[in-house]
Amino acid sequence: MQSTIEHQCDVLIVGSGAAGLSHALKLADHCQVIVLSKSELSEGSTKYAQGGIAAVFDENDSIDYHVTDTLLAGAGLCDEEAVKFTASQAKACMEWLISFGMPFDQEVNSNGEARFHLTREGGHSHRRILHSADATGAAVQLTLIEAVKQHPNIHLFQRYNAIDLIKNNTQTNHLLGAYVWNRKHERVEVIRSQFVTLATGGASKVYQYTSNPDVSSGDGIAMAWRAGCRVANMEFNQFHPTCLYHPEARNFLISEALRGEGAKLCHPDGTPFMHKFDERGDLAPRDIVARAIDFEMKRLGADCMYLDISHKSSDFIVKHFPNIYRKCRSLGIDITQQPIPVVPAAHYSCGGVMTDSNAKTDIQNLFAIGEVAYTGLHGANRMASNSLLECIVYAHSAAQYIQGNLNNKVINVPIKAWDESQVSNSDEEVIIQHNWHELRLFMWDYVGIVRTNKRLERAHHRIELLKQEVNDYYSHFKVSNNLLELRNLLTVAELIVKCARKRKESRGLHFNLDYPDQIENPQPTILKPKAKSQME
Structure with a gap:
C-alpha cells in the first residue's frame, strides 16, 4: 500500500x-x-x-x-x-x-x-x-x-x-x-x-x-x-426572495438593500402586491416575501415577479447599487428605467x-x-x-x-493510510452527474418553499435509492470532486427531509400545507447520529 x-x-x-x-x-x-x-x-x-x-x-x-x-x-x-x-x-x-x-x-x-x-x-x-x-x-x-x-x-x-x-x-x-x-x-x-x-x-x-x-x-x-x-x-432553508431571472444570470442576487431603499415588488403589469401579505410590505422578513412571490407566480402562471426602484433618481441608484446596475445593464436591463425580473432561489441554511x-x-x-x-x-x-x-x-x-487550550503536543497516534488498492477509475462519471441533477431537481420540487407530507415522503424514498448507488460507487471507484460532493449533498438532503418530516407545523422558512398552523412552545429539531452509521 x-x-x-x-x-x-x-x-x-x-x-x-x-x-x-x-x-x-x-x-x-x-x-x-x-x-x-x-x-x-x-x-x-x-x-x-x-x-x-x-x-x-x-x-x-x-x-x-x-x-x-x-x-x-x-x-x-x-x-x-x-x-x-x-x-x-x-x-x-x-x-x-x-x-x-x-x-x-x-x-x-x-x-x-x-x-x-x-x-x-x-x-x-x-x-x-x-x-x-x-x-x-x-x-x-x-x-x-x-x-x-x-x-x-x-x-x-x-x-x-x-x-x-x-x-x-x-x-x-x-x-x-x-x-x-x-x-x-x-x-x-x-x-x-x-x-x-x-x-x-x-x-x-x-x-x-x-x-x-x-x-x-x-x-x-x-x-x-x-x-x-x-x-x-x-x-x-432560506430562499432569497429576489434572484435575477435571466438565462444568462445564473446565481445573481438582487440585494435586499434595494427594498430597504424603497424598491417595490410588482406584478408583470406593475401592480405592487406585498401589502396584501404583511403589514411591513416590501420590508417583511425573507420567508414571507419568498412565499408571497412564489404564491403570486403560481396564481398568475408567471415565470417571475418584478422589483422596481426606477422611481429613485438615476444618480442615487448608480451610486448605491453599482454592481447590480452594471450586471443588469450588461443583460439589457436598465434598472433606472425598468423593473428587474426576480424569482426566489435557495440561499441560506x-x-x-x-x-x-x-x-x-x-x-x-x-x-x-x-x-x-x-x-x-x-x-x-x-x-x-x-x-x-x-x-x-x-x-x-x-x-x-x-x-486557551493549546498545548503544542504532537499527537503520535498512527493514522491509517488511505487505501485505494481495491478501487479503480470510474468510466461512468456521467452517472454521478445524472444522480446529482436528479437530487437537486426533486429537492426543489418536493422540499422547496412549500411542502406537503406526500412530497417529503417521495423525497425520502428517492434519497434512499440514490444513497445506495453512491455508497456502491464510493466503495469501488477512486475519489473525485463530483463523487465527494454528491455523497455530501445526499447526506445533507436526507437530514433536511428528516427534520422537515419531524416538524408538525408551519413556521418561518418551513411551510407544510398539511400542517399550516403553528404549535405552542416550539423546539429546535435535533437529529443525533446512530452509532456506527455513515449515512443515517
Missing part, C-alpha cells in the same frame, strides 16, 4: 470565507494554521454577499433593538442567549475588521463629520447595515485574503476537498485531523491537527435553483454528521452542526463556525445581514477558546 502524504498543524480550518479567514487571523499569532480552500481562496458564499453586516453604530439604535428584531424574524425559534451574545459582540468585531482596512461606505453628516453610511433591510427596525456599496461580501473577502497572505503562520492549501474527519479509534471522541483530497495531484492526503474548525458554509447546492456558488455542497455538515455530531433545524457560544461541537477539539453551524441565532428564519456577522463573532469566540 502506498504511503499517504501527511501534513501537520495546530489548527486545521476547512473553508476560506469570512468565518475561516477571520478565525485564522485571530489564531495565527499563537499557533500554526492550515486553511483548506476547495477552490480558489476567493471563491465561496462570502464573495457573493451583497447587502452588508448588521451592527449597532447609530445613536438612535440599540443592541436591544437588534436582539428584538432578530427574535421576531426567527419566528419563535431563536436561542435568545445566542442572539444577545452575537448582537453584543457585533460592534467590536466590525471595528476589528475595519482595522484591516475594510472599506465600509461613509457619509458626511450635517455637522460635517464623516460616519458610516447605514442602510436598512427586511426585518430591521433601524438603519444598522454597514456595507461596501452593494458588494460587501467581496470587499470582506478581499480584505481578509490580503491579511492572511501576509501572516507567516497561516498556510493556504487551495483546491483541496476535505473528505472525512479522523478520530482516534481508542478514544472515539478524540480528533486527530482529516483526510483531504488534493485536486491538483488527484490524491488523498492527511492533515494531522490538534484542533479542526469547519467553516465550509451551507448546503444550498442541494437545490436546483440557488444563489450560492458551486462549492456550497454541505461538506462540513455531512462530515460532522458522519463523525458523530448532532445537527439541528435542517428543515429551515439556517440549521447545521450544533455548537455552543465558543463554536464547540459534540466532538472534542472540533469547532464549526458560520453557515455550517447551528448556534441558535437564526431560529426559523435568518434576518438579513446577520450571516456575515455570525461568521466573524463566532470565529473570534472559537479562536479565544482554542488559544
Whole structure:
C-alpha cells in the first residue's frame, strides 16, 4: 500500500470565507494554521454577499433593538442567549475588521463629520447595515485574503476537498485531523491537527435553483454528521426572495438593500402586491416575501415577479447599487428605467452542526463556525445581514477558546493510510452527474418553499435509492470532486427531509400545507447520529 502524504498543524480550518479567514487571523499569532480552500481562496458564499453586516453604530439604535428584531424574524425559534451574545459582540468585531482596512461606505453628516453610511433591510427596525456599496461580501473577502497572505503562520492549501474527519479509534471522541483530497495531484492526503474548525458554509447546492456558488455542497455538515455530531433545524432553508431571472444570470442576487431603499415588488403589469401579505410590505422578513412571490407566480402562471426602484433618481441608484446596475445593464436591463425580473432561489441554511457560544461541537477539539453551524441565532428564519456577522463573532469566540487550550503536543497516534488498492477509475462519471441533477431537481420540487407530507415522503424514498448507488460507487471507484460532493449533498438532503418530516407545523422558512398552523412552545429539531452509521 502506498504511503499517504501527511501534513501537520495546530489548527486545521476547512473553508476560506469570512468565518475561516477571520478565525485564522485571530489564531495565527499563537499557533500554526492550515486553511483548506476547495477552490480558489476567493471563491465561496462570502464573495457573493451583497447587502452588508448588521451592527449597532447609530445613536438612535440599540443592541436591544437588534436582539428584538432578530427574535421576531426567527419566528419563535431563536436561542435568545445566542442572539444577545452575537448582537453584543457585533460592534467590536466590525471595528476589528475595519482595522484591516475594510472599506465600509461613509457619509458626511450635517455637522460635517464623516460616519458610516447605514442602510436598512427586511426585518430591521433601524438603519444598522454597514456595507461596501452593494458588494460587501467581496470587499470582506478581499480584505481578509490580503491579511492572511501576509501572516507567516497561516498556510493556504487551495483546491483541496476535505473528505472525512479522523478520530482516534481508542478514544472515539478524540480528533486527530482529516483526510483531504488534493485536486491538483488527484490524491488523498492527511492533515494531522490538534484542533479542526469547519467553516465550509451551507448546503444550498442541494437545490436546483440557488444563489450560492458551486462549492456550497454541505461538506462540513455531512462530515460532522458522519463523525458523530448532532445537527439541528435542517428543515429551515432560506430562499432569497429576489434572484435575477435571466438565462444568462445564473446565481445573481438582487440585494435586499434595494427594498430597504424603497424598491417595490410588482406584478408583470406593475401592480405592487406585498401589502396584501404583511403589514411591513416590501420590508417583511425573507420567508414571507419568498412565499408571497412564489404564491403570486403560481396564481398568475408567471415565470417571475418584478422589483422596481426606477422611481429613485438615476444618480442615487448608480451610486448605491453599482454592481447590480452594471450586471443588469450588461443583460439589457436598465434598472433606472425598468423593473428587474426576480424569482426566489435557495440561499441560506439556517440549521447545521450544533455548537455552543465558543463554536464547540459534540466532538472534542472540533469547532464549526458560520453557515455550517447551528448556534441558535437564526431560529426559523435568518434576518438579513446577520450571516456575515455570525461568521466573524463566532470565529473570534472559537479562536479565544482554542488559544486557551493549546498545548503544542504532537499527537503520535498512527493514522491509517488511505487505501485505494481495491478501487479503480470510474468510466461512468456521467452517472454521478445524472444522480446529482436528479437530487437537486426533486429537492426543489418536493422540499422547496412549500411542502406537503406526500412530497417529503417521495423525497425520502428517492434519497434512499440514490444513497445506495453512491455508497456502491464510493466503495469501488477512486475519489473525485463530483463523487465527494454528491455523497455530501445526499447526506445533507436526507437530514433536511428528516427534520422537515419531524416538524408538525408551519413556521418561518418551513411551510407544510398539511400542517399550516403553528404549535405552542416550539423546539429546535435535533437529529443525533446512530452509532456506527455513515449515512443515517
